[in-house]
Amino acid sequence: MAYRYATTRRDHSDLSSGRVLFSAPGFPAFPVRLASEIFQRARARGREGPVTVWDPCCGSGYLLTTLAILHGKEISAVIASDIDPAAVSLARRNLRLLARHGLHTRAAALREGAELFGKPAYADAAAAAERLAPARLEDNRSLSTRVAIADVFDPGQLREALGDERPGLVIADIPYGEQTTWSGVDPDAALADMLSAVAEVVDRNAVIAISTRGRRVRAGEGHRRLASFRIGSRAVAIFAASDS
Known part of the structure; x- marks a missing residue:
């Protein structure tokens, strides 16, 4: 299927994982153009106005960070959670880049x-960070960010991770067995569970x-x-958090 929103193929090399954004082995990046497309399609299904975006399988936080850099004006807050403490630590470093002067x-x-070295x-990466910075400074604000350890299958842990927030948009690239896997969960039942x-803890009008x-x-x-x-090798589905 063709792109509907991210119709122009842009050079997103400044957002390459490990260049400006932090990375580590075992934490895959995500295609930037596809991330933008998914975000915009999901936004079209939700409420108008800036939205709190949550990735409950955040990994390195790469997906959230790139979306906030590209679409910061449409986002009021970003929340990252994962069951893996190493992932949460890496995501925290990336989300700090979203502070007003973070880049x-x-x-x-x-x-x-x-x-020094x-x-x-x-030096090339420093120049890339400077090129990305105007997109953040244009907002004249630091995005509210929250990072927490939480099991995506446990509503109690998810509520604690969210605090007082009730996200309006959830976006996640779920494990697919190449660099990442579900941990101790039956893969056939994992997504439904x-x-x-997730639906228990978000805004009732949220989209996932x-x-x-x-x-x-x-x-x-x-x-x-x-x-x-479906675009390329990835399939995408957008769900309503509630049945009504």
Whole structure:
């Protein structure tokens, strides 16, 4: 299926994982253009105005961070949670880049590294951070961010992770067995159980966008599917948090 919103192929190399954004082995990035497309399709199904966006399988926080850089004016807060403490630690570093001067601070650290270690790649990354910074400074604000450890199948842990927030948009790239996997969960039932847990703790008018590798997002019965599409190797489905 063709792109409806991210119709122009742009150079997103400044957002390459490990360049400006922090990365680590075992934490895959996500195609930036597809992330933008999913976000905009999900937004079209939800309420108007800035929205709190939550990724309950956040991994490194790459997906949330890139969305906030690209679509910050449409986002009031971002929340990242994951069961893996290493993932949460990495996501916290990436979400700090969303502070008003976070990217300039990152650029300064990269320039210092370039001078200290004589690595031109650090200088190139510093320049990339400076190019990304205007998109954040345009908002003249720091995005509200929250990062927490939580099991995506446990509504109690998810409520604690969210605090007083009730997200209006959930977006997640679920494990697909290449670099990431579900931990100790039957993969055939995992998505349906995840959707049920997430739907319990978000705004009743929220939309939940799920991406996975494969031909189709399999969620079983009982979850109202608003849209489905496939681009490249990934299938995407958008669900309503409530049945009404």
